[in-house]
Amino acid sequence: MLQLKDQLHNFLRCSIGDGNTALFWYDYWTELGPLYLLFGTTGPRSLRIPLRATVSQSVSNGHWNLPPARSDFAETLQIILSTMPVPRSDNNDDVYLWRNHSGGFGPSFSSRVTWERLRVVNHVVPWHSVVWFKEEIPRCSFISWTAFLGRLPTRDRLLSWGLSVPPGCALCSSADESISHLFFICPVAVATWNCFCGRYLASRPSSLNDVVLLCQQLTGTHSARARVVLKLLNQVIIYILWRERNNRIFMGIASTQETIFRKVDRAMRDRLLSLSRPSASSHSPSLLELYLWFLSPYS
Structure with missing residues (x-):
């Protein structure tokens, strides 16, 4: 005091x-x-x-x-x-x-x-705009922020604290659980990301750093708005996969791959529908329309 x-x-x-x-x-x-x-x-x-x-x-x-x-x-x-x-x-x-x-x-x-x-001033991290942006969903951005900081209590981290927990991934049991594995390498994560590979996302990211690079590399017409969709999609996928992991560990409830996709899709649509549309004179697609392009294959 x-x-x-x-x-x-x-x-x-x-x-x-x-x-x-x-x-x-x-x-x-x-x-x-x-x-x-x-x-x-x-x-x-x-x-x-x-x-x-x-x-x-x-x-x-x-x-x-x-x-x-x-x-x-x-x-x-x-x-x-x-x-x-x-x-x-x-x-x-x-x-x-x-x-x-x-x-x-x-x-x-x-x-x-x-x-x-x-406050103690530190260098700005390159991923700050991927976590914090005005279109974010707060509960999803919090989990995403914790993942970028490496603070989520994944099993590899719990083991480093000396806790007695099984090391295997709760989603696939084929590898040890870590942030990179859980959200990008696990077959469940890979299948989820692949559902959104299309016109804007040629291939799925393999790490959090890949997401940052993809956001930086998006160019062309409507790239700024497409970047918002990609950042939001990253947060929602991380959030849904983290909840799925916890449901399987603590409640013994497992969702199918189709159900996981539908949860991500529903969260994306609900959020994007709540955001204002561009003015009619701008001839710009809405964020929801850009999201649907994420789902569409290359023409």
Whole structure:
């Protein structure tokens, strides 16, 4: 908790008005920072100011009311206070100021600016646009994101944690289960992807990296919209296969290959039907029409 408070002090300052809101010991209202960090637990006794006191409680008859300095810290504080206006009851309220984009402080809070300053900035991963895009299905994009991070609890990962689980793929039992196998190499995954090989997808991807490359390589008329369909298709297939895997392990229920295809197809159609169509003047096909082209063979 103390560490969290210390982080907050890097983003929050208090401009003193009447002194009735700002806390003498805890708020960052002088250039010394929160005074409790400077004086420690003996501060309230040495300065004769209660621990929960407001800044106005350190003022008497229009002047700062502190005892004679008995330490270097107390002397420094009194010097700083001598340069500051004394809180008055007829002043405006105290104002809390937040760190802004320029590094200074202002009265408005921005969650974006605060987040950008708090977070550890890493390099942008090449697959971010394949996972996060406005047409996504949130439950599918979450599983896809976890797969790209390598965090799905597949059996190879569970074994690496020392858990006693069978290593075989729950869909085919012909190889050890991993992310690449489960979603791209397993015969069930291969058959599912092959159902969507056609005009836009000449051959199925063999890994998550292949999906990223295919999205980058889609060119020609309507390529941007076809890219949306491919990204959505990748997420839906991963999601449906992951659910099928869990159903077989935990519920003992197995779907046929035809049923798996129909689940993917239904999810794709439902999502694409919910998206707005292009304007009539653009003569562009809808995302659903592009999806149907994915299903059609080369002419």
